[in-house]
Amino acid sequence: MEEEIGKVEDYFAHVGAVAIRITNGTLKVGDTIHIKGHVTDFIQKIESMQIEHESVEEAKVGDSIGIKVSEKVRRHDHIYKVTE
Numbered sequence: 001m002e003e004e005i006g007k008v009e010d011y012f013a014h015v016g017a018v019a020i021r022i023t024n025g026t027l028k029v030g031d032t033i034h035i036k037g038h039v040t041d042f043i044q045k046i047e048s049m050q051i052e053h054e055s056v057e058e059a060k061v062g063d064s065i066g067i068k069v070s071e072k073v074r075r076h077d078h079i080y081k082v083t084e
Helices: none
Strands: 002-012 017-022 032-036 041-045 049-051 054-056 064-068 078-082
Touching (some): 002 032
Antiparallel strands (some): 002 017, 017 064, 032 041, 032 078, 049 054, 049 064
16 A cells, blocks of 8 residues: 655756655655656665755655665656555
């Protein structure tokens, strides 16, 4: 099952990282996310995340987080939290 939790705000190709705005629910290190857009479609586990360059374990609605991604993503791609 998947629940939309946010959108991509920005992508930083040189470091392979993405900025995500959390709009629904919470996200924790270890959670699995599905990033989907017009040409983007992959699933990955969150190894670490940061808010304002500080490592955090959990993010909530309103937070803007940074995570490393394994593939290229695009602005406005949707982020879904994958649950069992």
